[in-house]
Amino acid sequence: MKAFTRATSIAVPIDGINVNTDQIIPARFLKASRAAGYGGFLFHDLRFDGEGAPRPDFVLNMPAFRDGRILVVDANYGCGSSREGAVYAHQDYGIVAILAPSFGDIFYNNCLKNGLVPVVLDGGVLAETRRHLHLKGGEITVDLEALEATLPDGARHRFEIEPFWRECILKGLDEISLTSTYEPQIRAFEDAYHAQVPWVRKPEVDLGREGHEDRKVP
Amino acid sequence: MFRKIWDSHVVVPRESGPSLLYIDRNMVHEGSFHAFGEMARRGLAIRSPDQVFGAADHYAPTTGRRKEDAATPEIAGMLDLFDDNMRRGGVRHFGLGHARQGIVHVIGPELGITLPGLTIVCSDSHTSTQGALGALAFGIGQSESLHVLATQTLWQSLPKVMRITVDGALGEGVHAKDIILAIIGKIGAGGATGHAIEYAGSAIRALSIEGRLTICNMSIEAAARSGMIAPDDTVFDYVHGRPFAPAGHQWDEALRQWRALASDDGAPFDAEVHLDAAKLAPMVTWGTSPEDVLPITGAVPDPQAEAGADRRRNMEMALDYMGLAPGQRLDGLPVDRVFIGSCTNGRIEDLRVAARYLDGRKIRVPGIVVPGSTAVKHQAEAAGLDTIFRNAGFEWRDSGCSMCSAMNGDLGAPGERCVSTSNRNFVGRQGPKVRTHLVSPLMAAAAAVNGALVDVRREIGARRVA
Numbered sequence: 103m104k105a106f107t108r109a110t111s112i113a114v115p116i117d118g119i120n121v122n123t124d125q126i127i128p129a130r131f132l133k134a135s136r137a138a139g140y141g142g143f144l145f146h147d148l149r150f151d152g153e154g155a156p157r158p159d160f161v162l163n164m165p166a167f168r169d170g171r172i173l174v175v176d177a178n179y180g181c182g183s184s185r186e187g188a189v190y191a192h193q194d195y196g197i198v199a200i201l202a203p204s205f206g207d208i209f210y211n212n213c214l215k216n217g218l219v220p221v222v223l224d225g226g227v228l229a230e231t232r233r234h235l236h237l238k239g240g241e242i243t244v245d246l247e248a249l250e251a252t253l254p255d256g257a258r259h260r261f262e263i264e265p266f267w268r269e270c271i272l273k274g275l276d277e278i279s280l281t282s283t284y285e286p287q288i289r290a291f292e293d294a295y296h297a298q299v300p301w302v303r304k305p306e307v308d309l310g311r312e313g314h315e316d317r318k319v320p
Numbered sequence: 321m322f323r324k325i326w327d328s329h330v331v332v333p334r335e336s337g338p339s340l341l342y343i344d345r346n347m348v349h350e351g352s353f354h355a356f357g358e359m360a361r362r363g364l365a366i367r368s369p370d371q372v373f374g375a376a377d378h379y380a381p382t383t384g385r386r387k388e389d390a391a392t393p394e395i396a397g398m399l400d401l402f403d404d405n406m407r408r409g410g411v412r413h414f415g416l417g418h419a420r421q422g423i424v425h426v427i428g429p430e431l432g433i434t435l436p437g438l439t440i441v442c443s444d445s446h447t448s449t450q451g452a453l454g455a456l457a458f459g460i461g462q463s464e465s466l467h468v469l470a471t472q473t474l475w476q477s478l479p480k481v482m483r484i485t486v487d488g489a490l491g492e493g494v495h496a497k498d499i500i501l502a503i504i505g506k507i508g509a510g511g512a513t514g515h516a517i518e519y520a521g522s523a524i525r526a527l528s529i530e531g532r533l534t535i536c537n538m539s540i541e542a543a544a545r546s547g548m549i550a551p552d553d554t555v556f557d558y559v560h561g562r563p564f565a566p567a568g569h570q571w572d573e574a575l576r577q578w579r580a581l582a583s584d585d586g587a588p589f590d591a592e593v594h595l596d597a598a599k600l601a602p603m604v605t606w607g608t609s610p611e612d613v614l615p616i617t618g619a620v621p622d623p624q625a626e627a628g629a630d631r632r633r634n635m636e637m638a639l640d641y642m643g644l645a646p647g648q649r650l651d652g653l654p655v656d657r658v659f660i661g662s663c664t665n666g667r668i669e670d671l672r673v674a675a676r677y678l679d680g681r682k683i684r685v686p687g688i689v690v691p692g693s694t695a696v697k698h699q700a701e702a703a704g705l706d707t708i709f710r711n712a713g714f715e716w717r718d719s720g721c722s723m724c725s726a727m728n729g730d731l732g733a734p735g736e737r738c739v740s741t742s743n744r745n746f747v748g749r750q751g752p753k754v755r756t757h758l759v760s761p762l763m764a765a766a767a768a769v770n771g772a773l774v775d776v777r778r779e780i781g782a783r784r785v786a
Contacts, residue, residue: 181510206543284332
């Protein structure tokens, strides 16, 4: 994960509550490898027409917003399918932070794990910000160290991110190496736990091998 | 109950911030290739292969059980990649040709992989389904799946808990799907943000396992992380004897532990919601979010009646996409296609309910039935349900996610109005420009016969009189 401290960028307003991950990246693109880049899939069906040409009326295609790297969106953003490709698409496109009144739960976690900064702010403030951006454009600064977002009107708003995740993103920390420092605790827990619920591991079950065509089951 | 399961799985407690939580089951599917690719790239080994289970479901063709049956070579490649990853990882898995293949949330309970008191994760949002057996089950992303594969744990912050109590008896023709759609309509698609849900009440208790799985399945559509129901004798009877369930003296010990899981009387909840089951009608969605839902007796709402400008604009966009006008009656709305299946409603009871209605009737629009698992398919065939579906005019397919996620090539055509037993009516979910109406299996069968959405209660009554 790449470390993130602060960023200032043109902000892009995206309207609509409950924008789901199917919209953010349609299912048919999920077969791609990450190395190939997911940026071209971000909002694909809203961004491009049937022939693959950019739709001029979609906000990401408008000249004023083309270089925007921070999104301002509405409630329950990223709800729906758990697909992490929705976060890859934002990141590979270049988005570094998203400001929303609330996020889909799994999408929010996926953001944290990839260092895409999810900023939760008041819905009324963000609705006003989106109106302002549509009319006049503007820049937003997201400062993860200070936990502060500076909106186009200059107003500074404090936001919260779980300190644990903030630390990980600030340092670009690899969570797995962090967890491995707790290996002795995990092992101790496991020994006690499996003695108590031995049925969690049941290696002897045999349900047949792969490749049995239409074997009848009782 | 949520708290009891949580507390028994905390490896490293933290005063504030996420605790390290032990994960009992990690279920994976074709989409998990990012996590497996990253494991290989980092040279990591799966910590507890016995606790990982794989199922081919999202990309599984439903017209046959060979890779060549896949709609495109790319999709066949996804199924190959899945098998390779599972074999290389030493993971027990149910590939396309396996007799126990099926949708991951259907085979979990079916095989006893899902048990009361366990923590279960899967990189699929509908993992919440499995909370119906009294487990703490939730969807995760690929990075989290990677973390579980490597460490068998997850860093998790304690959510709040919402109790949703549904009391009373359901009327005839009204089912579990109608309850959960009514709940989402009431609290909204963001209504349970930051919460785990515990379902309670006499109407929930009266449900079969299949009905409970349907309820918990759609918890995620109300933005909950998980949904769960306290395990009772209905659950214990269901679990007993399943391949991965405890047996012998372990069964007795398990039962003793499981009986203690239910929330204590007077346990506090962060939020409470109540619903009266007796007042519910069959439900149908009219818009592009599961919260856009009404009783079949309702009419399409008018955006102009909405006070908020943003909400008005959202409704106008939804109605434009759905090709509907304010005031239009839902009862009688013509439809083009019907899909019965998915992890919401692809279980044996769902197929029984639909088949009972279809027996002796003919459908007017194309329809497919996709069992949730290969075992459900065989069970239905043993009971002759496939013959009823075929005689009515339905296509009888092999199991998979099919027209719910529409990733395997099973799609509607642009502009088509599709009645579906699945969980999401999102824009483009069942194919570009396809208009999806979510309903129960019984309502889907009735829509197929009438070529239109209808109040199925009228039809049941008519036949009984005749």
